[in-house]
Amino acid sequence: xxxxxxxxxxxxxxxxxxxxxxxxxxxxxxxxxxxxxxxxxxxxxxxxxxxxxxxxxxxxxxxxxxxxxxxxxxxxxxxxxxxxxxxxxxxxxxxxxxxxxxxxxxxxxxxxxxxxxxxxxxxxxxxxxxxxxxxxxxxxxxxxxxxxxxxxxxxxxxxxxxxxxxxxxxxxxxxxxxxxxxxxxxxxxxxxxxxxxxxxxxxxxxxxxxxxxxxxxxxxxxxxxxxxxxxxxxxxxxxxxxxxxxxxxxxxxxxxxxxxxxxxxxxxxxxxxxxxxxxxxxxxxxxxxxxxxxxxxxxxxxxxxxxxxxxxxxxxxxxxxxxxxxxxxxxxx
Numbered sequence: 001x002x003x004x005x006x007x008x009x010x011x012x013x014x015x016x017x018x019x020x021x022x023x024x025x026x027x028x029x030x031x032x033x034x035x036x037x038x039x040x041x042x043x044x045x046x047x048x049x050x051x052x053x054x055x056x057x058x059x060x061x062x063x064x065x066x067x068x069x070x071x072x073x074x075x076x077x078x079x080x081x082x083x084x085x086x087x088x089x090x091x092x093x094x095x096x097x098x099x100x101x102x103x104x105x106x107x108x109x110x111x112x113x114x115x116x117x118x119x120x121x122x123x124x125x126x127x128x129x130x131x132x133x134x135x136x137x138x139x140x141x142x143x144x145x146x147x148x149x150x151x152x153x154x155x156x157x158x159x160x161x162x163x164x165x166x167x168x169x170x171x172x173x174x175x176x177x178x179x180x181x182x183x184x185x186x187x188x189x190x191x192x193x194x195x196x197x198x199x200x201x202x203x204x205x206x207x208x209x210x211x212x213x214x215x216x217x218x219x220x221x222x223x224x225x226x227x228x229x230x231x232x233x234x235x236x237x238x239x240x241x242x243x244x245x246x247x248x249x250x251x252x253x254x255x256x257x258x259x260x261x262x263x264x265x266x267x268x269x270x271x272x273x274x275x276x277x278x279x280x281x282x283x284x285x286x287x288x289x290x291x292x293x294x295x296x297x298x299x300x301x302x303x304x305x306x307x308x309x310x311x312x313x314x315x316x317x318x319x320x321x322x323x324x325x326x327x328x329x330x331x332x333x
Contacts, residue, residue, distance in 0.1 A: 005092050005102075009152045012085045016145045017311055019082055022075045023141060024307035027134070027191055028300055033230055034068030036061040038125045041073050079121060082144075083114045089151075103154040106147050114144055129229040132221045135188035142184055145311055146318050153322045163268035169260070169324040176260040177317050179253040184310060186246040193218075194232035195246075196303070198239035202294045205244055213241035250290065257283055257317070264320055275320045282313040 026032055035041035036058050042048050043055030047069040054064050086107070093107040120137040127133055163169055190196055199205035206212070217234065218241035227233060234242075261279050264272035289306040296302065 002092070002096065005089070005096065006155050008085065008089055008092070009148070009155045012082065012089060013145070013148045013152050015078065015082050015085065016141070016148050017308070019075070019078050020141050020145060020311050021304060021308045022078055023138070024304045025300075026071050026075045028298075028303045029068070029071060030230070031068035031071040032124065032129050032134070033062060034065060034070070034072035035076075035125065038122045039076065041069050047073050076121070079117070083118060086110045086114045086144075103151065106151045106154070110144065110147055110151075113140065113147070116140065117144060127225070128227065129192065130223075130227070131189060131192035131229060134192040134229075135185060138188035138191075139181070139185060142181070142311060142314060146314055149315050149318045150322060153319065157322075157326075163264065163272045163324050169263045169268055169272065170321060172256075172260040172263040173317055173321045173324055176253075176256040177314070177321065179249075179256040180310075180314055180317065183246070183249050183253045184314075186242075186249050187307075187310065189219075190242050190246045192229070193234055193239060193242055195234070195239035195242040196293060196298050198236065198243035199247075199294060200297065202291055205240060205247075211240055211244065212237050213244060214238045215241045215245075218242045218245070250287070254283065254287065257313075260317065260320065264324075268320075268324070271323060272320075275316065275323070279313070279316045279320065282309060282316050285309050286313055 026034070035047070037043065037055075042053075042058040042064060044053070047066060048054040048064060049066070051059055051064045090107040090111045093102060093104045096102040097104045117137065117140045120133055120140055123130070123133045124137055199211070201207065203209075204211075214235070214237035217238040223233075232239065257279065261276040261283075264279075265276040266272075268275065286306065286309045289302055289309060292299075292302050293306060
């Protein structure tokens with residue numbers, strides 16, 4: 001396997017994490033519509049310095065705010081670089097496909113996935129921050145990140161052994177990843193519907209353990225075309241239902257992750273114990289950040305870190321799953 005493939009695999013993983021964190025920053029700083037058009041910004045490839053340099057038809061849709069526009073465009077540039085890098089990675093993998101240790105399936109799957117991510121990025125703007133699109137875009141970003149982790153592990157440890165012969169770790173880890181994916185969806189749905197501050201006390205919400213909530217209204221996935229979702233359209237009971245669902249599923253997710261940690265520590269030997277400690281540290285930090293978001297009124301650095309640590313928590317679980325499932329000497333196609 002050529003060194004350039006190894007280096008590119010590592011760089012793309014770092015870039016994917018950067019795109020996730022930057023996307024969270026854009027979303028949480030209300031810059032998702034910083035550029036009202038796509039792929040340019042007010043009709044230009046670079047953000048106009050003044051309103052006089054912008055295309056008039058786009059100014060009618062939204063006044064120019066240079067700071068928000070640059071935050072949005074930098075995210076687009078980074079995401080475009082990630083997409084181009086993944087295309088190069090897939091081409092290199094295909095050219096080296098005859099090598100016994102060259103995995104090709106993951107790089108090839110990443111190409112259509114990142115292309116679909118590009119479409120979701122476009123629809124995020126053109127459909128005016130529709131929550132389903134914004135949430136799907138977040139899940140897509142996490143999926144790209146998880147696959148890049150798996151690809152890098154194949155590069156660095158192609159002959160990795162299982163944690164222990166017959167170790168019952170993979171199933172527990174898989175369940176934890178499914179639960180975490182559900183929590184990421186709920187987190188994206190909370191953010192996209194501006195429900196992060198629907199409850200400002202903890203562990204209660206509006207002073208109650210079961211506040212007034214409207215679940216049916218909260219989880220309407222599609223409300224038609226032409227609705228501008230910036231700053232949300234739901235009333236308080238619906239936003240409360242979204243926020244509280246995110247809290248409740250966090251408890252479920254924590255249980256599944258702790259179960260996976262217990263399995264890894266019990267059946268995974270020294271490596272399983274080390275990975276278990278890493279997962280536990282990421283989980284503890286993530287819970288702390290989530291509670292801090294509520295208690296301190298969603299401070300931007302904490303909210304952005306909450307997204308980044310979620311990605312790191314997923315990374316640790318994917319790593320555990322890799323070492324729990326890879327047989328010795330696997331060619332790994």
